[in-house]
Amino acid sequence: MKKQHLNILTISAIMTTIGxxxxxxPKVPSVLLxxxxxxxxxxxxxxxxxxxxFGISKIARKFQKI
Incomplete structure (x- = not known):
């Protein structure tokens, strides 16, 4: 797994946990759910x-070429 994907997954996990x-x-009694x-x-x-x-980075790379 690329480092960028792993960093995004870590940030997503932190945001989801905080959420x-x-x-x-009210909490659902089912742990599976x-x-x-x-x-x-x-x-x-x-x-x-x-x-x-990745969308922003792709757009930024296109602007750097101009």
Missing amino acids: FIMDGD RFTEFFLMLGIVFLITSALY
Whole structure:
């Protein structure tokens, strides 16, 4: 795994954990459902963060060539 992907995954995990701690919804008694929600949110945050990061870096590289 590339270092950039690992860094984005770490940032996403931290953001997801903070979001779950700050969440004010009542907790679901099912542990399996909690893990499913956590990993799905981790995936969503990872995809959004990586799309923003790689999109911005690609645009920045194109502007540097000009």
